[in-house]
Amino acid sequence: MRIGIVAPSCRLEEAVAGQLPVLARAAYGADAPDFIIHPQCFLSEGHFAGPDAARADAFVDLANDPNIDAIWFARGGYGACRVVDQALPRLASVAGDKAYLGYSDAGFLLAGLYAAGIGRIAHGPMPSDVKRAGGDAAVLRGLDWLMAPHKTAHAAPKQVAFNLTVLSQLLGTALQPDLTDHVLMVEEVGEYMYRIDRSLFHLTSNPGIRKIAGLMLGRCSDVPDNDPDFVLTEEEVARHWCTQSGIAYLGRADIGHDAENTVVPFG
Numbered sequence: 001m002r003i004g005i006v007a008p009s010c011r012l013e014e015a016v017a018g019q020l021p022v023l024a025r026a027a028y029g030a031d032a033p034d035f036i037i038h039p040q041c042f043l044s045e046g047h048f049a050g051p052d053a054a055r056a057d058a059f060v061d062l063a064n065d066p067n068i069d070a071i072w073f074a075r076g077g078y079g080a081c082r083v084v085d086q087a088l089p090r091l092a093s094v095a096g097d098k099a100y101l102g103y104s105d106a107g108f109l110l111a112g113l114y115a116a117g118i119g120r121i122a123h124g125p126m127p128s129d130v131k132r133a134g135g136d137a138a139v140l141r142g143l144d145w146l147m148a149p150h151k152t153a154h155a156a157p158k159q160v161a162f163n164l165t166v167l168s169q170l171l172g173t174a175l176q177p178d179l180t181d182h183v184l185m186v187e188e189v190g191e192y193m194y195r196i197d198r199s200l201f202h203l204t205s206n207p208g209i210r211k212i213a214g215l216m217l218g219r220c221s222d223v224p225d226n227d228p229d230f231v232l233t234e235e236e237v238a239r240h241w242c243t244q245s246g247i248a249y250l251g252r253a254d255i256g257h258d259a260e261n262t263v264v265p266f267g
Contacts, residue, residue: 001034001069001146002067002070003069003070003071003072003143003146004036004068005041005072005074006062006072006073007041007050007075008056008073008105009048009076009106010048010077010078010105011048013128016128017035017037020035021035023130027140031147036062039058040054040057041074049079052086053086055082056083060091064090064091064095066094069098069099070099071100075104075128076102076104077105080105080106080109081105087109088116096118099119101125101146103123103255104166105166108170112174114267115175115176120266121266121267123185124142124264125138125142129261132258134259138260141262157183157213158181159184160182160184161186161253162184162185163189164186164188164196164199165199171203171208178208179211179212180211181213183214183215185215185217186215186217187217187218188223189221189256189257190222190224191220191224192223192226192230193230193233193234196223200240204244210245215249216250217252218252218253218254218255219255219257219258220234221258222257
């Protein structure tokens with residue numbers, strides 16, 4: 001199996017790239033995949049892994065390569081929204097035969113692919129997670145999904161997962177997928193509680209989101225202290241906005257910006 005790795009947001013560290021084949025060989029032996037790491041991953045232009053055009057071109061190169069079976073987004077950060085409109089219209093039919101895996105800022109691309117009906121999509125661990133405590137297990141969890149045979153039948157009910165801020169920002173754009181009757185899982189990291197509250201207001205006010213089967217809340221980590229204390233917890237604000245909008249609140253989801261982040265296949 002050949003897995004293409006591209007960095008649509010921030011730069012991938014060379015040390016992380018070097019760990020991947022070692023980890024894969026230890027886990028899978030002779031069945032370990034080949035990693036095709038696009039040179040763009042190591043570019044640097046300010047905040048980004050190279051200019052917008054280079055990041056878009058790299059994704060298109062790998063997605064349109066018939067010899068690559070899956071695309072693994074290298075890491076999050078910020079920048080995928082700047083390339084998605086340049087990339088998606090250039091995808092050939094072969095791009096629809098691939099699996100795509102990532103989370104965080106990669107959610108812009110996951111949403112666009114899902115909205116266009118391209119490929120098999122999942123929210124889950126990325127190569128950069130190897131740097132976390134327990135990150136080896138997270139990376140192998142992602143690899144297990146990428147390497148597993150994928151059936152065409154969808155789970156019941158349908159499901160998707162996104163970073164809350166990313167999903168909130170793409171609502172109303174061409175990237176917004178039809179999530180009717182889906183269980184929607186959202187997670188967050190590094191945001192004040194009032195911003196989580198505001199994003200949940202925006203999310204649950206969207207007419208398309210109000211058609212979901214229900215909302216599950218993943219982990220909200222590294223929440224800065226609010227002054228004055230916001231008092232309400234992330235689950236309390238999630239329940240509040242679900243009640244206000246008539247969306248069923250379905251409890252907690254096992255997703256987040258951590259090594260325990262599970263794989264959530266879309267559909």
